[in-house]
Structures are given as structure tokens and as C-alpha cells.
């Protein structure tokens with residue numbers, strides 16, 4: 001028997017896969033990457049850690065598949081709506097399981113294992129939602145949630161004797177105590193809790209995402225920028241992102257695309273790099289410079305020369321500006 005185990009990066013999914021592996025089922029550990037996990041560096045260190053946990057406890061290499069493109073389409077009117085922020089959890093899980101279903105055929109896997117725990121999350125982990133998710137993904141009765149299986153209807157892997165229901169678990173609710181005890185039993189260490197892993201549950205990030213959707217600018221490049229800096233809506237077709245520290249300034253410089261603008265102060269001034277994307281006329285170039293100036297250390301001066309260049313050209317120009325007024329700044333802030 002072979003099962004695909006969805007590995008989220010948290011403890012629960014590793015435990016669920018381990019419970020099934022210990023029943024002599026071959027596990028294919030799979031992680032889906034979406035553009036809303038963490039900042040890229042955090043993602044890679046988290047993925048490295050998860051891959052190591054999978055290696056140590058499941059004896060397999062973690063397969064990572066990027067589903068960003070398909071995932072973005074979900075955000076346009078998800079059938080089952082959003083959670084408290086921009087998190088379309090039910091549609092997200094249906095989408096992921098539908099992708100798993102295709103992979104099952106390719107690798108000849110018979111069922112799917114997830115780390116979901118009944119009642120742990122209000123939107124997507126109550127009994128009805130779990131049923132809807134399995135049914136709508138085309139995997140009805142083939143999604144086994146070992147951590148709560150004894151509280152859920154019997155699935156095909158159990159009724160067919162591929163796994164013993166008696167050796168599955170009855171965890172429910174938000175307490176993590178049972179998972180910690182089980183991790184101890186298995187000798188699993190150095191794991192991460194999944195809480196806070198998805199930026200779609202973050203109110204500030206959700207505000208920025210709503211703005212992108214409202215202005216029909218949702219794509220993977222623009223979504224990557226949402227993870228950085230302070231965001232300002234300059235017009236219906238232009239945005240400015242101002243770095244909050246040196247690291248973000250460098251990241252913005254790396255993410256610049258042809259037709260984007262970069263703004264920065266002259267070398268004598270400490271100040272941020274800003275990236276503007278969209279159509280900028282002379283007025284918006286000035287506005288972007290004023291916003292950038294607002295975050296510069298002006299050394300008691302009232303004006304500063306802000307430089308800018310439009311990529312891919314390396315030619316730079318400058319404009320002398322004072323800081324934008326606070327009221328106007330706040331009215332543009334996303």
C-alpha cells in the first residue's frame with residue numbers, strides 16, 4: 001500500500017504520516033508551496049527543517065511542488081468563502097487534494113493522509129467541512145486523518161483493512177498536548193508549530209492583497225512584493241513599496257522588473273529604497289520621491305535630492321523634494 005502524506009511543515013502532518021508509516025504503509029511525503037507561506041528566506045529554512053524531519057522520521061525525501069499559479073485563481077470568489085481574513089481555507093484544501101488526486105494516479109498511491117485535527121480550526125476542520133473537502137476534491141472516503149480518525153466516519157483504507165482503525169487516534173480541539181505526547185513517544189524533536197504559517201490569515205497582509213485584487217493586479221510577482229515594506233497606492237495603475245530596513249531595500253532591488261522604478265536618496269543621506277510599479281507620470285514620480293523622502297534622515301534639512309531610475313535603463317535622474325505631508329501619506333497607505 002502507498003499513501004501520499006500532505007506535509008504542511010507543522011508537527012501534526014508529520015505525526016499523522018508517522019502513524020500510518022508504522023502500519024507498514026509506504027509514505028510519499030508531499031509539500032505544496034503557495035506564495036503566502038512566509039518570506040522566502042524563512043520558507044527555505046523552514047522547508048529545510050521540514051525536509052530533515054521527514055527524512056529522520058519517515059525515511060523519505062520530501063517532494064515539494066509549487067502550486068502558486070493555480071492558487072492565485074482561487075482568491076477570485078472562492079466558492080466556500082473566506083475565513084476571518086483572506087484565507088479561503090476550504091477551497092484551498094479542495095484545490096490541494098485535487099492536485100494530490102492527479103499525482104496518486106501517476107505514482108500509484110491508494111489514499112491520502114493529512115494532519116488535520118477535528119475542531120482545531122473553526123472554518124475548515126469541523127466535521128462537515130472535512131467531509132465536503134474530501135468529496136469535492138474527488139477523494140471521498142480516501143482522505144485519512146489519522147489523528148482524529150476514531151471520531152470521523154470510517155474511510156476506505158480502514159474498511160479495506162489497509163490500516164487498522166484501532167491503532168488510529170481520537171484527537172480533537174485546539175489543545176496541542178496530545179500531539180506533544182505523541183511526538184515524545186515517537187522521539188520527534190525540533191519541530192515547528194504550524195500556527196501563523198499562512199499570510200492569508202494576517203489582517204495587514206490581507207488588506208494589501210484586497211488592494212491588489214481590487215485593482216486587478218494579482219499575479220505572482222506582485223504577490224511576492226506584498227511580503228515586503230510599506231505599501232502605498234499612488235493611482236489606479238501604480239503602487240510604491242518603501243523598504244523598512246537595509247535587508248528589505250536589497251530585496252526590493254532584487255525584485256525589480258523592466259518598467260519598474262527604483263527611488264533612493266543621495267549617498268550622504270540615510271534612507272530607504274522604494275520600488276514603484278505601474279504607470280508613473282511626472283507628478284507620480286514626484287509623489288514617489290516625496291514618500292521616499294519622508295523616510296530619509298534629513299539632518300535638519302527640509303529637502304533632499306531623491307534619485308530614481310526606470311529599469312532596465314541604468315540612467316538615473318533626480319528630483320529635489322520635501323517630505324510628503326502626514327495626512328496625505330496616510331491617505332495613500334494600504
Ligand code: SF4
Nearest residue numbers: 087088089092198200
Ligand atoms: S491557512 Fe492558508 S494554507 Fe492553510 S488552509 Fe487556509 S488558506 Fe490554505
